[in-house]
Amino acid sequence: MAWVRVWDMGSILVSNLDTQIQFHFPILMDFISKHGKTVEWTSKDLLRGLEEFVPIYETRPIKNNMYGMGFDHSFGLWFIARWLKPDLMIESGAFKGHSTWVLRQAMPDKPIVSLSPRHPEKYLKKGPAYVDGNCTYFAGKNFVDFGSLDWQSVIKKHGIEDLNRVLVFFDDHQNELKRLKQALKAGFRHLVFEDNYDTGTGDHYSFRQIFSIPEWNPMYFMAPGGGHSCFKDSDEARIRSRRKEFWEKAMDVEELCGPGETWWGVRGQMRDDFNHSNKVITYAEHIKNSRFVESVLDVYWELPPVAGPSLTHQTRYDPARASSPIVEDGRFGLFQRLGLNRLKASLHTSTMVYSHQNHHQEYH
Numbered sequence: 001m002a003w004v005r006v007w008d009m010g011s012i013l014v015s016n017l018d019t020q021i022q023f024h025f026p027i028l029m030d031f032i033s034k035h036g037k038t039v040e041w042t043s044k045d046l047l048r049g050l051e052e053f054v055p056i057y058e059t060r061p062i063k064n065n066m067y068g069m070g071f072d073h074s075f076g077l078w079f080i081a082r083w084l085k086p087d088l089m090i091e092s093g094a095f096k097g098h099s100t101w102v103l104r105q106a107m108p109d110k111p112i113v114s115l116s117p118r119h120p121e122k123y124l125k126k127g128p129a130y131v132d133g134n135c136t137y138f139a140g141k142n143f144v145d146f147g148s149l150d151w152q153s154v155i156k157k158h159g160i161e162d163l164n165r166v167l168v169f170f171d172d173h174q175n176e177l178k179r180l181k182q183a184l185k186a187g188f189r190h191l192v193f194e195d196n197y198d199t200g201t202g203d204h205y206s207f208r209q210i211f212s213i214p215e216w217n218p219m220y221f222m223a224p225g226g227g228h229s230c231f232k233d234s235d236e237a238r239i240r241s242r243r244k245e246f247w248e249k250a251m252d253v254e255e256l257c258g259p260g261e262t263w264w265g266v267r268g269q270m271r272d273d274f275n276h277s278n279k280v281i282t283y284a285e286h287i288k289n290s291r292f293v294e295s296v297l298d299v300y301w302e303l304p305p306v307a308g309p310s311l312t313h314q315t316r317y318d319p320a321r322a323s324s325p326i327v328e329d330g331r332f333g334l335f336q337r338l339g340l341n342r343l344k345a346s347l348h349t350s351t352m353v354y355s356h357q358n359h360h361q362e363y364h
């Protein structure tokens, strides 16, 4: 496709314990929309942001946020919110309120709207949680799903005239195609999704899964985007089984592919709502979905891992399935200077995506 650009035919040096293996992969570094746009920020901006954010993160009220956001995504959300400077921030999926706190750090005076079935204040009984004073909660008995809320009246109430001034953050494990259509219908443009699960993994249909179609990746294997091969003697199968030895979340082709060589989504399923619902979709439907998303997005940008695995010591996510880290392997001095060495390995994950919808589309 014309609007996907492969920036770099790179190689990744993976250090794991005493073993150093050099894998050669085509790495999809960035995605440029057919409108030719990408994000305004550069890796230098991200580095400067990290310098500022580490001390902020250390003051977080919820130190143990298991099942919620870790460091990388907190940084990504803070950075994007600070960059865009929205007049209104909306979040769907609050849990104990960590992401609400992150949004508040980015924009101290702007209102937040938070949707979550359980009110974050409920968690206060058991331990740390965050409830914001300038946030309208559709939570607990007032919970309304993002797709059912009367957004026009919420927008009006907050005096918003330009929907470009609104940032929407999803961390609610719902089908991202469904959320995209709902956001389009409401007219929102800036969307951030926390869990952009890789093909074959996760509990909901994600952008990364949706964008996984063969022609998006001229190399046709092992790059973010791209289609997959279920053929057991393929290069992909060989590389996958090797990488599984090092990365907990890596999958071999047997895990990747469902019955009848269905690799798209999760083994041919479009999952939704924490996988409480799922639907088998055909390859043609999957392609149709990617064409639709392609037609409505101006920008698709995946947050890179903050630092390479030899620095963070994370062993969960396969770095070959992410873009180049902000602090690259080998740059221990910088890693230390930024204070990243003070964070635990378990705080590092990398699956967040920012997207911007073009202005010409309306969806009903």
Ligand SMILES: C[S@@+](CC[C@H](N)C(=O)[O-])C[C@H]1O[C@@H](n2cnc3c(N)ncnc32)[C@H](O)[C@@H]1O
Pocket (backbone or CB within 6 Å): 065, 067, 068, 069, 092, 093, 094, 095, 096, 097, 098, 099, 100, 115, 116, 117, 118, 145, 146, 171, 172, 173, 174
């Ligand atoms: C992974 S947690 C969110 C973590 C949180 N953003 C943080 O910073 O730690 C997912 C949350 O989504 C909530 N949830 C479930 N269904 C939802 C829905 N339909 N709309 C919004 N939130 C939902 C869950 O109750 C849970 O609080």
